[in-house]
Amino acid sequence: MMPFRPRTRRRSLHADEEGQISLLGVMAAAAFACLLLLVINTGYKTNAKIELQNAADLTAISGANWVARGLNVISLNNVTETQLVAFALILPALDSAMGKAEKVLQLEMEAALLIPFVGEVLAAAIEIQLEGLVLAHEGVTLANQSLGGRGGVLWQAAVVLGDINAWVRGPAGFFLPMHAESIRVAAQNGASAGALIPAEWYNLGLPAHAADMKVDFCDPLRSGSHSPTHRGYSSLPEYGYEVNKGPLEHYADKLNDSLPFKLVINSFLESFFNADRDREYLNVCGGTVAPRPKPVDVSDSACFVRGLGDGVWGIAEYDTKPYDKRQSVSSIERKDRSGPARTPLTPIEVHQCPWTPPPPFEKVDSHTWREAREFPVYSRDANNNVITRWRYEVREYIFSGAKLKNDDQPSGATYDRNPLPSDFPKPYLLGFRRGDTASAARRQLRYLAVVYRKQTNVVAPHYFQSPIGDSRVAYGQARVYNPTAYDAFTQDWRVSLEPATLLEEGTLLGFSNAPSSAAGGTVTSGLFGVLLRWVGNFSSSVVSLVNNH
Amino acid sequence: MTAGAYSFLRAELLQALLPFVFGYAGALAGAVATGRFLAARLTRPYSRPLDDRGTSEMEFALAFPIFLMTILITIQMALLVNAALIVDYAAFAAARSAAVWVPESTGGEPSNVIGNTHLFSPKWRRIDRAAMLACLPLSPRLSQIWRAFVGQPADYPATALRAIALRGAPQPDPDIDYTHLAEDFFDKWPYTYAFTSVELIDGNGRPRRQFDGGTITARVSYRFYLNVPFAGPLLARVGGGGRFGGILEPQYMPIEAAYTLRSAQQGR
Numbered sequence: 001m002m003p004f005r006p007r008t009r010r011r012s013l014h015a016d017e018e019g020q021i022s023l024l025g026v027m028a029a030a031a032f033a034c035l036l037l038l039v040i041n042t043g044y045k046t047n048a049k050i051e052l053q054n055a056a057d058l059t060a061i062s063g064a065n066w067v068a069r070g071l072n073v074i075s076l077n078n079v080t081e082t083q084l085v086a087f088a089l090i091l092p093a094l095d096s097a098m099g100k101a102e103k104v105l106q107l108e109m110e111a112a113l114l115i116p117f118v119g120e121v122l123a124a125a126i127e128i129q130l131e132g133l134v135l136a137h138e139g140v141t142l143a144n145q146s147l148g149g150r151g152g153v154l155w156q157a158a159v160v161l162g163d164i165n166a167w168v169r170g171p172a173g174f175f176l177p178m179h180a181e182s183i184r185v186a187a188q189n190g191a192s193a194g195a196l197i198p199a200e201w202y203n204l205g206l207p208a209h210a211a212d213m214k215v216d217f218c219d220p221l222r223s224g225s226h227s228p229t230h231r232g233y234s235s236l237p238e239y240g241y242e243v244n245k246g247p248l249e250h251y252a253d254k255l256n257d258s259l260p261f262k263l264v265i266n267s268f269l270e271s272f273f274n275a276d277r278d279r280e281y282l283n284v285c286g287g288t289v290a291p292r293p294k295p296v297d298v299s300d301s302a303c304f305v306r307g308l309g310d311g312v313w314g315i316a317e318y319d320t321k322p323y324d325k326r327q328s329v330s331s332i333e334r335k336d337r338s339g340p341a342r343t344p345l346t347p348i349e350v351h352q353c354p355w356t357p358p359p360p361f362e363k364v365d366s367h368t369w370r371e372a373r374e375f376p377v378y379s380r381d382a383n384n385n386v387i388t389r390w391r392y393e394v395r396e397y398i399f400s401g402a403k404l405k406n407d408d409q410p411s412g413a414t415y416d417r418n419p420l421p422s423d424f425p426k427p428y429l430l431g432f433r434r435g436d437t438a439s440a441a442r443r444q445l446r447y448l449a450v451v452y453r454k455q456t457n458v459v460a461p462h463y464f465q466s467p468i469g470d471s472r473v474a475y476g477q478a479r480v481y482n483p484t485a486y487d488a489f490t491q492d493w494r495v496s497l498e499p500a501t502l503l504e505e506g507t508l509l510g511f512s513n514a515p516s517s518a519a520g521g522t523v524t525s526g527l528f529g530v531l532l533r534w535v536g537n538f539s540s541s542v543v544s545l546v547n548n549h
Numbered sequence: 550m551t552a553g554a555y556s557f558l559r560a561e562l563l564q565a566l567l568p569f570v571f572g573y574a575g576a577l578a579g580a581v582a583t584g585r586f587l588a589a590r591l592t593r594p595y596s597r598p599l600d601d602r603g604t605s606e607m608e609f610a611l612a613f614p615i616f617l618m619t620i621l622i623t624i625q626m627a628l629l630v631n632a633a634l635i636v637d638y639a640a641f642a643a644a645r646s647a648a649v650w651v652p653e654s655t656g657g658e659p660s661n662v663i664g665n666t667h668l669f670s671p672k673w674r675r676i677d678r679a680a681m682l683a684c685l686p687l688s689p690r691l692s693q694i695w696r697a698f699v700g701q702p703a704d705y706p707a708t709a710l711r712a713i714a715l716r717g718a719p720q721p722d723p724d725i726d727y728t729h730l731a732e733d734f735f736d737k738w739p740y741t742y743a744f745t746s747v748e749l750i751d752g753n754g755r756p757r758r759q760f761d762g763g764t765i766t767a768r769v770s771y772r773f774y775l776n777v778p779f780a781g782p783l784l785a786r787v788g789g790g791g792r793f794g795g796i797l798e799p800q801y802m803p804i805e806a807a808y809t810l811r812s813a814q815q816g817r
Binding site: 024028498500 | 620624627628631634635637638645649650653813814
């Protein structure tokens with residue numbers, strides 16, 4: 001305990017009586033200095049850990065923000081592209097429909113002139129109508145010739161938007177800026193080094209794949225391999241609860257509802273226009289008109305089947321007396337699908353027609369898909385009770401110009417024959433590849449940031465060395481999500497932090513939960529999966545010691 | 550960020566310490582005066598001159614306990630401040646964990662809702678674990694203090710001790726060769742597990758179970774083990790600390806810290 005002193009000074013020190021408390025005081029001062037350094041260093045270290053965690057979070061969020069921005073740009077381009085294509089197809093349809101309507105009005109006018117007394121008045125009224133129509137038709141013709149049609153200006157603009165999407169999706173537009181931004185943010189926030197690890201980091205691009213226009217615009221299943229609820233427009237109020245509509249149809253209906261088409265559609269032009277529009281779609285998309293469904297023999301007077309348009313539609317209506325939709329549908333389905341009729345849930349008298357409603361999507365053969373939609377029609381009977389009629393529309397799609405690659409894959413997501421011409425616009429859909437499901441797309445939109453920092457601001461670092469070294473690693477995970485609709489047509493992509501399941505799931509010992517679907521599951525395949533297993537096998541104890549979340 | 554509220558730095562504690570400070574100062578002054586008086590009396594000219602080297606020893610003997618007590622209290626206070634910094638970091642870790650886990654929907658707990666019980670809740674397990682891992686370096690080793698808690702003779706089987714220690718602790722992987730770091734970890738884990746608690750609070754400091762995607766405040770309470778002799782019991786007695794019970798009755802001081810972070814958003 002006694003410090004070493006030269007022997008010659010012992011006597012003088014022994015005689016000195018002033019040094020007793022001073023020696024203790026020096027020792028106490030040294031102890032206090034050590035304690036002060038301890039507290040200061042603890043403050044530095046905890047501050048550094050908080051800053052490092054914040055740096056990891058900021059790195060993850062700022063990197064994932066590039067993904068959200070890219071997907072928002074792609075969504076905007078997709079929607080604009082769809083609108084342009086819809087305009088490009090509607091304009092010739094409207095042109096020809098107005099030509100037909102002019103002829104009809106001329107016939108009407110000539111017929112009206114045959115009526116005595118009032119014929120001329122009627123003919124004059126019709127002529128006023130006809131003049132307005134001719135005037136409008138001239139404008140539409142001019143617009144059609146200058147803008148519309150396949151290969152027109154609108155069409156070319158859609159093609160350019162598709163090219164912009166390809167650039168945004170690619171490494172130059174997305175991958176390099178994202179990683180540069182991550183590294184910069186990590187350095188700006190005090191980390192010695194930092195990097196962003198996408199869940200599937202070997203894909204050098206946004207998780208969005210180019211889709212053929214045929215698949216996206218004309219296929220009722222949009223991209224096919226996506227789940228049926230992943231077709232663009234979820235059942236939200238802002239989309240008018242349209243669940244079964246593809247984007248082109250969606251925008252075509254929006255255009256029909258809007259001026260000036262609303263004025264047109266509500267008139268006698270409607271049937272002309274619908275037929276021409278459908279024909280234009282089918283011409284561009286390469287389909288053919290399906291044969292009209294064979295009418296069933298209607299023995300029940302409550303049922304009838306009639307066709308509409310030029311054979312695309314088959315509409316069946318039948319009466320029920322349901323109290324709500326679910327009961328009636330379930331009772332019908334029970335009767336249809338289970339062979340011998342069961343007792344319905346509630347004793348409802350169902351006048352069911354022999355025509356059975358098909359499932360919403362039905363594969364007829366390898367080239368044909370049948371889509372059914374149902375919607376209620378309300379009316380009242382003689383006793384003023386509400387009667388719900390269920391109207392079913394059946395629409396068949398036949399893809400004659402293309403062949404399905406694999407019959408097991410629904411809706412022909414991959415066309416290996418007769419690909420679309422190169423001048424067709426290409427929308428971009430979610431997922432790295434065509435076969436990705438919605439859950440796969442969610443997995444791809446997760447990003448892990450790992451930052452590293454060497455502790456440098458410790459006072460007297462030699463005496464305050466940590467047993468596990470001076471380097472600290474922190475990590476954070478961010479996800480890109482869309483609270484409105486999980487697709488590449490809705491411009492609402494956002495970023496949020498989430499639990500770091502990419503690193504922790506399955507790697508930590510008793511710490512970790514079982515792999516759960518809390519944050520969309522874990523990555524178990526690919527290079528990152530291999531890395532994950534390596535981490536889990538060899539360094540899980542270290543990971544568990546630095547684990548914070 | 551909410552500043553940490555350190556209970557041992559309250560004004561009551563400082564007021565309670567004032568009599569001791571004055572008492573020590575008075576006793577020190579008295580000891581010095583007594584020594585000088587004795588030295589002056591014993592070295593009077595009419596008396597037989599004595600060896601005056603004993604004076605300093607007497608001064609030392611009188612002043613040393615007071616001096617030592619002052620030093621010990623200072624050391625204990627410095628360790629408390631050190632612990633407060635770490636508990637503050639534990640509050641950050643708990644808030645960070647809560648900010649990402651509370652918006653999740655897992656373990657039967659819907660999004661932005663957390664249950665009351667910590668037992669079967671995956672969210673609470675992570676939040677508690679984050680705070681405990683941060684507080685772990687502060688905890689005493691169970692192998693050194695277990696007798697005070699258990700009250701058993703010294704040959705108490707180590708396996709039973711390990712069984713008690715591992716309740717609620719992470720289970721070691723038999724395939725992994727743990728180093729002494731892991732030994733230290735398991736030695737300190739039981740105390741940390743027992744005496745660290747996390748609460749998610751609202752603006753009024755009351756427990757909060759429903760969240761709205763805004764901010765999340767976590768409050769961590771930790772019982773800091775006062776291991777400096779004489780000073781620890783004294784601080785615990787006057788500073789609002791407590792006793793664990795048992796034979797040696799070790800003392801602790803509660804430390805609280807709160808931290809507020811912005812919550813993550815629930816995705817679809």
